[in-house]
Amino acid sequence: MADNHKRTLTFKIFRHDPDNPDSVPHYDTFKLDDRPFFSIYLAMEEIQQKHDPSLYYDICCRSNVCGSCAVNVNGQPCLACKSQTKDLPDTITIEPLRYFDHIKDVAVDKGRWFRDMIMRLEGWIHTSKPFNEKLENLQKADDQLPVYEAERCIECGICIEACAIAHLNPNYLGSAGMNRAYRFLIDTRDERSLDEFAEQLFTGDGVFGCEAMLGCRNFCPKEIPLPYHFGILRRRILKRVLTGK
Amino acid sequence: MRILKYDVVVIGAGLAGERAAVEAHRNGCSVAILSLVQPRQSHSNAAQGGVQCSLDNMGEHSAGDDWKLHFDDTIRGSDWGADQDVVERVTSAAPRLIRELEYWGCPFNRTEEGKIAQRNFGGTSVWRAAFAADFTGHALLYAIDQEVMRHEIKIFWRVQVISLILNGAKVIGCIALDLRSGDLVAFHAKSTIIASGGTGKLFSESTNAINCRGDGQSLAYNTGRIPLGNMEAIQFHPTGMYPVWILLTEGCRGDGGVLRNAQHHEFMWDYAAKMGNLASRDVVSRAMMSEIRAGRGVEGPFGPHVWLDLTHLGAEKIKTRLRDVHDIARDFAGIDVITEMAPVKPVQHYTMGGIRTDIDCRVRGVEGLYASGECACWDMHGFNRLGGNSLLETIAAGFYSGTTASTEAGGRSASETDQKAIQDEYNIQVERIDTLIATDPKETSFALHDEMALLMTEQVGIFRTGELLKDAVNRLLDIRERSNNLGLSCKSCGRSLELEMALRIHGMIDLALIISEGALARKESRGAHYREDFPNRDDEHWLKRTLAHKRNGEYLPRLEYEDVVITHLPPGDRGYGEKPPPAAK
Ligand SMILES: Cc1cc2nc3c(=O)[nH]c(=O)nc-3n(C[C@H](O)[C@H](O)[C@H](O)COP(=O)(O)OP(=O)(O)OC[C@H]3O[C@@H](n4cnc5c(N)ncnc54)[C@H](O)[C@@H]3O)c2cc1C
Numbered sequence: 001m002a003d004n005h006k007r008t009l010t011f012k013i014f015r016h017d018p019d020n021p022d023s024v025p026h027y028d029t030f031k032l033d034d035r036p037f038f039s040i041y042l043a044m045e046e047i048q049q050k051h052d053p054s055l056y057y058d059i060c061c062r063s064n065v066c067g068s069c070a071v072n073v074n075g076q077p078c079l080a081c082k083s084q085t086k087d088l089p090d091t092i093t094i095e096p097l098r099y100f101d102h103i104k105d106v107a108v109d110k111g112r113w114f115r116d117m118i119m120r121l122e123g124w125i126h127t128s129k130p131f132n133e134k135l136e137n138l139q140k141a142d143d144q145l146p147v148y149e150a151e152r153c154i155e156c157g158i159c160i161e162a163c164a165i166a167h168l169n170p171n172y173l174g175s176a177g178m179n180r181a182y183r184f185l186i187d188t189r190d191e192r193s194l195d196e197f198a199e200q201l202f203t204g205d206g207v208f209g210c211e212a213m214l215g216c217r218n219f220c221p222k223e224i225p226l227p228y229h230f231g232i233l234r235r236r237i238l239k240r241v242l243t244g245k
Numbered sequence: 246m247r248i249l250k251y252d253v254v255v256i257g258a259g260l261a262g263e264r265a266a267v268e269a270h271r272n273g274c275s276v277a278i279l280s281l282v283q284p285r286q287s288h289s290n291a292a293q294g295g296v297q298c299s300l301d302n303m304g305e306h307s308a309g310d311d312w313k314l315h316f317d318d319t320i321r322g323s324d325w326g327a328d329q330d331v332v333e334r335v336t337s338a339a340p341r342l343i344r345e346l347e348y349w350g351c352p353f354n355r356t357e358e359g360k361i362a363q364r365n366f367g368g369t370s371v372w373r374a375a376f377a378a379d380f381t382g383h384a385l386l387y388a389i390d391q392e393v394m395r396h397e398i399k400i401f402w403r404v405q406v407i408s409l410i411l412n413g414a415k416v417i418g419c420i421a422l423d424l425r426s427g428d429l430v431a432f433h434a435k436s437t438i439i440a441s442g443g444t445g446k447l448f449s450e451s452t453n454a455i456n457c458r459g460d461g462q463s464l465a466y467n468t469g470r471i472p473l474g475n476m477e478a479i480q481f482h483p484t485g486m487y488p489v490w491i492l493l494t495e496g497c498r499g500d501g502g503v504l505r506n507a508q509h510h511e512f513m514w515d516y517a518a519k520m521g522n523l524a525s526r527d528v529v530s531r532a533m534m535s536e537i538r539a540g541r542g543v544e545g546p547f548g549p550h551v552w553l554d555l556t557h558l559g560a561e562k563i564k565t566r567l568r569d570v571h572d573i574a575r576d577f578a579g580i581d582v583i584t585e586m587a588p589v590k591p592v593q594h595y596t597m598g599g600i601r602t603d604i605d606c607r608v609r610g611v612e613g614l615y616a617s618g619e620c621a622c623w624d625m626h627g628f629n630r631l632g633g634n635s636l637l638e639t640i641a642a643g644f645y646s647g648t649t650a651s652t653e654a655g656g657r658s659a660s661e662t663d664q665k666a667i668q669d670e671y672n673i674q675v676e677r678i679d680t681l682i683a684t685d686p687k688e689t690s691f692a693l694h695d696e697m698a699l700l701m702t703e704q705v706g707i708f709r710t711g712e713l714l715k716d717a718v719n720r721l722l723d724i725r726e727r728s729n730n731l732g733l734s735c736k737s738c739g740r741s742l743e744l745e746m747a748l749r750i751h752g753m754i755d756l757a758l759i760i761s762e763g764a765l766a767r768k769e770s771r772g773a774h775y776r777e778d779f780p781n782r783d784d785e786h787w788l789k790r791t792l793a794h795k796r797n798g799e800y801l802p803r804l805e806y807e808d809v810v811i812t813h814l815p816p817g818d819r820g821y822g823e824k825p826p827p828a829a830k
């Protein structure tokens with residue numbers, strides 16, 4: 001099981017404190033021995049704790065469930081906890097996600113973006129039914145499954161980072177936004193019609209912004225079928241716009 | 246000094262904190278939630294397997310289930326350490342509270358009829374755990390957070406609460422460090438709720454997230470007025486995936502997975518004749534370690550382990566109901582659980598003990614403070630928590646603490662002396678940080694932490710003895726003493742992981758001492774607390790809860806004991822058919 005690489009890894013880590021006017025963006029280099037089960041997260045932890053205490057990065061669950069640790073590794077967005085060094089070359093460059101608000105070094109704030117997106121979409125169940133404590137809403141298993149599939153998004157921001165359109169248009173909802181809209185639109189418990197999403201989705205900031213470059217699909221750590229969700233949303237919206245149905 | 250005023254301030258944005266905030270908001274209070282991380286990153290999202298509630302939706306598999314059966318299972322699981330009035334309240338409210346989460350949008354798996362589906366779990370007499378595949382915590386947290394957003398409840402993240410503000414015996418808020426700017430902020434509140442989660446990172450091998458460091462327990466203990474209950478009751482989960490210690494849910498065994506030793510023998514039936522692989526976690530963890538001690542573990546580069554075998558379940562079941570388990574094993578250990586067995590070992594998982602509260606979640610010893618979730622000792626889990634009961638506790642305690650805190654906030658008004666109390670506490674914290682920054686480090690908090698956490702795993706783990714515990718206490722005292730030499734090499738206050746850790750390491754070592762001292766004093770075995778030198782449960786002397794109080798100027802706590810509340814079910818046999826583990830050679 002143990003994949004014993006006997007090699008030294010060179011980590012080049014982006015350093016910059018945007019709140020300090022004297023700070024100049026640069027890369028610091030650290031050398032660490034590779035080892036079985038070593039990951040980008042473990043490397044950053046070791047560097048911060050043993051070599052340079054001023055390094056700042058985000059980490060939480062360390063198991064691909066919270067989405068906090070997304071960074072660019074050798075130019076590609078990924079989760080630091082999930083990226084194992086055995087899959088990487090000897091020189092590894094770690095940079096922050098460029099799309100989001102930069103905090104320091106490789107940490108960014110994604111919370112603001114995701115909360116704004118959810119407020120725009122009113123990302124919660126809209127229903128006129130009162131709560132019945134004796135019986136839950138009935139929902140077919142076949143209707144639950146696709147909702148769950150979309151709900152698995154951990155808001156890591158990787159699909160947004162990987163999307164060229166998002167970088168050009170700051171209002172673009174991106175795959176994560178579209179996936180969230182889809183999650184509520186298909187949920188049999190949400191009474192909203194497609195038209196009620198029109199203002200957000202029937203525009204260049206919504207489904208008409210996507211140019212199908214598929215960066216999102218290639219990188220989503222939860223392997224959510226984003227283009228598929230997107231496709232369904234787009235088909236329904238086009239049909240609505242073109243035929244009125 | 247920046248002072249922000251709210252009726253209710255909630256420390257923690259996990260399930261317990263957010264559920265409390267929603268309730269307080271519903272009752273008309275102004276509410277603020279404070280969290281280290283963005284709310285949806287709180288560790289509740291990592292809960293996999295399910296949440297217990299007696300919906301009885303599974304036909305023959307859940308036939309006859311009701312709150313009473315859930316109550317009995319919980320008390321047996323707790324090894325009679327839980328307060329039965331609390332357990333009765335929670336188990337009877339469970340169906341309503343979980344249906345409310347469904348109403349808010351949680352995508353639970355469904356039965357044929359479209360009701361919430363339930364699965365089997367350890368230590369339960371019927372299929373009772375409602376689940377959303379193996380991502381239940383994530384689904385629940387997103388559902389509650391949607392409510393927080395819908396009501397536009399104020400939330401601050403990237404802040405670390407570093408002390409409570411007291412005016413006499415009344416808690417009037419807290420001081421928080423804005424982790425981005427490095428500024429201190431005072432929160433002035435009529436009611437304060439602590440919902441800051443567990444203490445997993447006291448142990449080097451744990452399924453918990455990086456920030457499960459017991460901050461809330463330390464905040465309360467540091468006031469010198471508040472007792473911590475049953476801190477020695479630490480749960481070790483049987484199936485931490487070796488060697489990265491990421492959890493593989495109990496749902497794996499609930500759905501038919503089995504444990505095997507090096508000879509591929511399904512050993513659990515040798516230890517728990519009635520419940521086998523689905524005995525409670527303490528029983529299964531001891532059995533696994535006994536196999537390893539007897540030389541029937543599998544040797545590996547990171548020490549010995551046993552196997553979790555899911556290969557007979559089939560790809561279909563694994564890819565739908567255990568999908569994240571499948572992905573975790575593949576991504577973090579390179580194992581395909583459809584065709585290969587996964588290496589597992591018991592590791593720290595859950596903190597049963599915590600800030601002692603009454604049945605309405607009021608913290609003992611002070612006024613104006615409430616606690617809920619894993620940080621609290623309410624006490625619904627006693628000496629062993631059943632799988633799926635923790636998610637239930639977070640939601641129930643969130644509801645009750647939010648209710649009590651908001652109702653009582655109405656009757657409180659700020660006193661003239663509050664301002665001075667806030668200023669005094671603020672000054673103390675400014676000075677504490679200034680001193681750290683002015684001192685060059687002779688010790689680093691990370692090195693002290695590693696030393697402590699390894700010691701806890703090795704000596705305060707599944708099998709405990711008086712000798713090992715005594716030695717652990719002595720060594721922890723030394724580590725605690727050395728923690729006074731802490732300083733910082735990084736001299737800024739904002740965005741400094743070094744400062745964040747330096748502000749909590751003393752508290753962490755204090756908690757480790759409380760756990761070890763409590764375990765040393767408890768000369769019996771109950772639930773997850775197993776003393777090889779006292780292998781039996783001793784109801785005559787120890788049907789009691791430990792309460793640890795801070796002693797002025799000393800590192801070791803003063804231990805006190807109180808009776809457990811027993812209403813319906815007197816102490817008896819747990820019903821797992823457990824044989825005591827063989828003594829160590
Ligand atoms: C891997 C795993 C799987 C699990 N699976 C299950 C399961 O299937 N069923 C079940 O019932 N239970 C399960 N549990 C247990 C359960 O998930 C937790 O006990 C529960 O979610 C804890 O919730 P909480 O709200 O108390 O705390 P958390 O969700 O841990 O939240 C704590 C909050 O407090 C904040 N905080 C902490 N310190 C500070 C501070 N100093 N200042 C400001 N904010 C602070 C954090 O930012 C966070 O928002 C599992 C646990 C783990 C680790």
Ligand code: SF4
Binds near residue numbers: 158175222226
């Ligand atoms: S859709 Fe995938 S890549 Fe995008 S934020 Fe969600 S989990 Fe991350």
Ligand code: FES
Binds near residue numbers: 063067069081082
């Ligand atoms: S730390 Fe949670 S996804 Fe990486």
